[in-house]
Amino acid sequence: MANTGVIVSGAILLGIAILGFLYPINDMGWSVPQAHELCSSGLGQLGQAFSGDIQKICLEFRYITYGIYGLGLIGIILVIVGVVITHKSKEKTLTCAYCNFVAMSETELLKHSSDKHLDKSPYKCGHCDFIGITEEILWNHYNDEHPNEKKW
Numbered sequence: 001m002a003n004t005g006v007i008v009s010g011a012i013l014l015g016i017a018i019l020g021f022l023y024p025i026n027d028m029g030w031s032v033p034q035a036h037e038l039c040s041s042g043l044g045q046l047g048q049a050f051s052g053d054i055q056k057i058c059l060e061f062r063y064i065t066y067g068i069y070g071l072g073l074i075g076i077i078l079v080i081v082g083v084v085i086t087h088k089s090k091e092k093t094l095t096c097a098y099c100n101f102v103a104m105s106e107t108e109l110l111k112h113s114s115d116k117h118l119d120k121s122p123y124k125c126g127h128c129d130f131i132g133i134t135e136e137i138l139w140n141h142y143n144d145e146h147p148n149e150k151k152w
């Protein structure tokens with residue numbers, strides 16, 4: 001299923017983002033976003049002003065942090081889109097029980113079944129030649145045409 005693929009890729013991206021968010025990058029157990037935060041602090045700004053190396057590292061941390069946030073965001077969007085698509089396609093996919101016909105609405109499917117597969121319907125009237133494509137239609141037929149007969 002393509003929709004499941006979207007959800008899974010979203011979940012994987014989200015997982016990478018969470019990992020990137022929590023994974024310690026040095027002995028002090030800092031994660032990248034923590035390092036980025038430190039770089040943005042007053043002390044970090046001061047360090048960057050004095051050392052080009054710190055400035056370079058801080059810049060890298062900033063890009064990695066944005067990357068992590070970006071991955072997480074894309075992951076969340078993919079999961080939401082995947083769920084919405086799956087939900088919608090479940091609502092809309094009405095496949096004929098007798099052939100590969102896919103209807104866009106319940107009414108269309110009912111019409112298709114009555115047109116093409118009426119002979120396959122199990123809902124046959126026991127008192128005349130009438131065939132209903134659904135139980136409800138046959139029930140209505142009994143009530144209209146044979147109200148005094150036994151149903152089935």
Ligand SMILES: [Zn+2]
Nearest residue numbers: 096098099101
């Ligand atoms: Zn059909």
Ligand SMILES: [Zn+2]
Nearest residue numbers: 125127128130
């Ligand atoms: Zn009948």
